[in-house]
Amino acid sequence: MILKYVGPFLRINKLKKETIKNQLFYLSKESLKHIVLYSGCGIKTSAKELKVKNIPSFDINTFSSVSPLLCIYKKASPKLESESTNSSWNPDKFKKEINIDSNALMTLSLFELGDHYHGFKNIDAKKYSLGELYKSLGKKQLEFYTSYFRNDEGVFVDKIEVSEGTSDKIVFTEKNKKFKFSTQALLMAAFYKASTVEGNKESESYKSFSIEILKMLIQYKEELYEVSLEELSKLCLGLNIFYKYSGNEECKLLLLDLCELLNENALEYPFNCMAYINSTLSSKNTGMLLFEENTKKIYSHLIDLYDLEKGMFIYDSDSKDLTYESSDIVIYLICILLGSQQVENSNYDSILMDVYKRQLVDSGILLSWPEVPDTGDPERYRNFSLKAEDLLDDQEFRMPSIASPESNELAPVFAKSIIYNRKKETYKEPKSSFDSYKNMLAFFLILTFFTTDNQGSAI
Numbered sequence: 001m002i003l004k005y006v007g008p009f010l011r012i013n014k015l016k017k018e019t020i021k022n023q024l025f026y027l028s029k030e031s032l033k034h035i036v037l038y039s040g041c042g043i044k045t046s047a048k049e050l051k052v053k054n055i056p057s058f059d060i061n062t063f064s065s066v067s068p069l070l071c072i073y074k075k076a077s078p079k080l081e082s083e084s085t086n087s088s089w090n091p092d093k094f095k096k097e098i099n100i101d102s103n104a105l106m107t108l109s110l111f112e113l114g115d116h117y118h119g120f121k122n123i124d125a126k127k128y129s130l131g132e133l134y135k136s137l138g139k140k141q142l143e144f145y146t147s148y149f150r151n152d153e154g155v156f157v158d159k160i161e162v163s164e165g166t167s168d169k170i171v172f173t174e175k176n177k178k179f180k181f182s183t184q185a186l187l188m189a190a191f192y193k194a195s196t197v198e199g200n201k202e203s204e205s206y207k208s209f210s211i212e213i214l215k216m217l218i219q220y221k222e223e224l225y226e227v228s229l230e231e232l233s234k235l236c237l238g239l240n241i242f243y244k245y246s247g248n249e250e251c252k253l254l255l256l257d258l259c260e261l262l263n264e265n266a267l268e269y270p271f272n273c274m275a276y277i278n279s280t281l282s283s284k285n286t287g288m289l290l291f292e293e294n295t296k297k298i299y300s301h302l303i304d305l306y307d308l309e310k311g312m313f314i315y316d317s318d319s320k321d322l323t324y325e326s327s328d329i330v331i332y333l334i335c336i337l338l339g340s341q342q343v344e345n346s347n348y349d350s351i352l353m354d355v356y357k358r359q360l361v362d363s364g365i366l367l368s369w370p371e372v373p374d375t376g377d378p379e380r381y382r383n384f385s386l387k388a389e390d391l392l393d394d395q396e397f398r399m400p401s402i403a404s405p406e407s408n409e410l411a412p413v414f415a416k417s418i419i420y421n422r423k424k425e426t427y428k429e430p431k432s433s434f435d436s437y438k439n440m441l442a443f444f445l446i447l448t449f450f451t452t453d454n455q456g457s458a459i
Helices: 002-010 017-038 059-062 100-118 126-150 183-193 201-218 229-244 249-265 272-286 289-303 328-342 346-361 436-450
Strands: 158-161 170-172 320-325 419-423
Touching: 017 100, 017 126, 017 328, 017 346, 059 158, 100 126, 100 183, 100 436, 126 183, 126 201, 158 183, 158 289, 170 328, 183 201, 183 229, 201 229, 201 249, 229 249, 229 272, 249 289, 272 289, 272 328, 320 328, 328 346
Parallel strands: none
Antiparallel strands: 158 170, 320 419
């Protein structure tokens, strides 16, 4: 009699690399959908203003309830309003500063998702229309940034909203006079991507504006060599993304110089995940063996951060309490996942599983996880076939140990940070906070590397 119960025990699923990629991708696209269309955490427009063409009649009702963001605020409480029918956040908790990097990454993410949903053109009209909405919104956001987030010299800078509550007029003031080259590079990539959107009547003006930013960066090339390592990492990321979209040779030459400088200094810093990200992108973009060798060196350094006994990475061994930024956890995971794909090593796979389970899932850094799509959703199936034999397991979309937004009334976002007590070997419950930059950086990098193909699996 006992033997008949053995089967289900042995069928317990073990996480695999593909499953982790699929889960991260699903989390990112659904979280972005929630933030951008329903949270209200920023200046809003309406779906009608986006003028999305060819939306089927049954989709008009779907989009009538959304409030797309033209820009996103810096910080907020992701607690869902219990009285709200559309999962909006409490506007009294918004910090109405505009971090322009967060907004650039949000727009780039929308364009990436627009490409993903374009693949549903002859499969699912509703999802295809969502992709068209994202692309139209992305262009509208860029127009908004150009109008409101440039200083007197014409460069993009952080600002603060100071609009009067009773006025319809939107007013921003500069937070400070400084600008970052990396910010301009991210927006350069976003404007170029917008120029490639099918049916964009302003394609040439978007492309010209993007190239103007590139010329400015080249003009200030000597100053680029003097920026901090953190700023250099972000700058190289923007150049890598731009080059992926454009194949521009002038950008390639600048990218090669700056990435070489980045790699020369990368091993001097204990947590150099962004250097690994850039070397990986540069290797893929240029095909140069130099970058492939750099990724191996940096990866070995990142593996050394892993503590076998704790099953997690530790980069500050002297502190009693270790503070982990959410974006650091996600970026470290991305690096380990990318490296484990390049080199078959069971030890790397074990590190990936440990860090994913302990530092992302069990720590509480992720406040909630969207529910699994229903069985009528084509993304629930391999090849989007809707055939029973192609139905993907629930585990390909979410970790069941994390509550859904509906059950705990928290948005599916990463908290800003989490603290690990080394003596107790436990994480303190994080504050239910939302930092737009940390979330948008994490989501964009996940979408950059793990967007799913039409086989229903991440690539």
